[in-house]
């Protein structure tokens with residue numbers, strides 16, 4: 035099983051110092067996520083979900099503890115190495131889409147490859163395919179402003195796939211969308227997971243939790259519960275094993 | 280970094296700048312004015328100093344030119360007394376002692392200048408008769424364009440021969456070859472043996488022998504001895520009903536040296552010598568080399584002043600750019616966060632914003648170069664002023680505008696790169 039673990043976290047601590055007080059945003063978290071998982075991280079506001087996701091996404095470094103991503107110890111990497119790692123191995127989907135306004139749809143999808151020194155003219159076909167996957171093949175030259183929220187989030191999802199990442203991280207991806215569009219986006223995530231993509235979503239909504247293969251609930255910087263509803267995709271069998279942390 | 284990547288970053292920078300055309304344009308203005316003023320002002324200055332230097336060079340940088348000057352005190356005395364003969368000026372003695380005692384002297388060419396009228400058939404022109412030596416063309420910028428110049432034989436025999444400036448010859452002989460024709464001056468006949476022309480300039484310039492600084496291109500050259508024999512030493516002119524008589528041995532002595540270095544050593548020696556021969560200040564010493572050095576010094580000072588003004592305006596322009604870029608970084612904090620999350624290293628962010636700043640400043644530089652090249656052309660056309668746009672001024676101005684972009688872009692760019700990706704992503 036260890037070889038299919040994409041994420042392994044050991045006794046992770048993140049402490050923010052606010053004046054004289056230490057805020058333990060994460061207070062000793064252990065977690066492993068296997069390839070093909072679809073994990074929903076839930077919990078009350080301030081429970082440490084975003085902090086967790088930022089560390090998983092190599093945007094932030096833990097105060098202490100170990101974090102192995104794809105077998106590499108990322109808790110000790112420097113800024114440049116982390117940047118390169120994000121560009122090569124991770125895909126991000128944000129609540130507020132976070133597209134670059136002056137770029138077109140296809141250019142936005144291409145951005146992660148740009149920072150790997152690739153050329154859009156050589157990857158045009160690849161980026162176009164992803165646009166097609168999210169249903170935006172006839173909007174390639176549009177700018178984000180000309181798209182609806184749902185369409186923008188589809189661009190963001192295509193962008194998160196462009197570098198064929200180990201892991202896609204999404205922080206409340208449906209938070210800014212109406213429920214109908216939100217469902218369309220979640221359907222898209224289902225499809226990605228069915229094709230073997232590993233997803234970690236932070237969410238408030240129960241509809242997300244229903245779709246996820248595994249639900250991790252957080253409270254005060256710790257994992258309160260960790261429910262696996264079925265085995266990860268490609269792991270073989272489907273089961274309803276429940277474990278409590 | 281690959282060239283294509285750089286091109287892509289530049290394209291991206293232009294795209295970002297075009298999102299705010301008005302702001303980008305205004306930001307570039309400082310650089311545009313700076314670069315334009317450097318090039319245009321240098322071109323105008325260069326043109327002016329070129330003309331001055333050409334005029335001085337024509338006098339010869341290995342020459343010292345001595346001229347007779349009517350002393351002011353004598354002049355008023357002469358006006359008061361009707362029959363007074365104003366006796367002043369350079370002497371044959373001066374010419375001889377310079378030739379014999381000053382080291383480094385190559386040629387000493389004396390000259391007399393007499394106002395006369397020249398007549399051919401029915402045509403009459405007022406001219407300047409210049410009595411001089413055969414070597415005069417050697418020490419001046421005169422060139423023989425037809426026939427020959429005066430010879431030692433002419434001088435020894437006091438031949439009634441003359442050499443005309445081409446413009447005079449064209450007027451006097453509109454239909455025939457002037458050579459071997461005979462012209463009449465003061466009742467004396469002179470045979471035309473040659474034509475001369477000022478070199479280096481399309482337009483006729485005031486001849487160096489003009490002691491009154493007037494533009495006269497109608498000159499008649501005759502042997503010095505002939506001039507002395509035919510026209511005498513005393514020149515009487517009638518003006519406003521009263522006679523004025525002047526007795527001047529030589530109006531000008533041109534002393535040519537082996538080299539410009541010899542000129543520098545000889546100047547004080549010649550001054551001492553002349554002071555011994557003359558009791559009153561009835562001569563002037565013109566050293567073209569010194570004039571040239573002064574002109575160069577003036578130009579240098581002009582360039583320094585100009586350079587300082589230009590540097591200040593470029594720095595002001597640079598500060599303007601930095602100011603806007605700092606605002607841009609704040610405004611695009613979110614974009615920076617997105618790029619960082621998607622794999623951009625700090626260096627990538629620095630490059631992006633630095634390129635944007637350089638695009639602004641170099642864009643301004645290009646427009647400035649264009650304006651700086653066009654404005655002198657317009658000035659030349661409107662003001663009849665010579666202007667010279669030197670390639671070096673264009674290169675310097677353009678180079679500085681690029682450097683300004685880098686220098687004033689680094690701070691905003693590194694501020695952008697140092698933003699925390701998480702904070703940047705959260706920025707509204």
Ligand SMILES: Nc1ncnc2c1ncn2[C@@H]1O[C@H](COP(=O)(O)OP(=O)(O)O)[C@@H](O)[C@H]1O
Pocket residue numbers: 050051052057058059077078079080081082083084085086
């Ligand atoms: N940059 C920060 N500085 C100080 N405290 C922070 C910072 N980020 C998060 N925290 C604190 O850490 C805790 C967890 O925050 P967060 O991970 O954002 O929770 P969630 O996303 O679950 O709402 C909160 O108490 C929050 O105030």
Ligand SMILES: [Mg+2]
Pocket residue numbers: 083084085
């Ligand atoms: Mg949060």
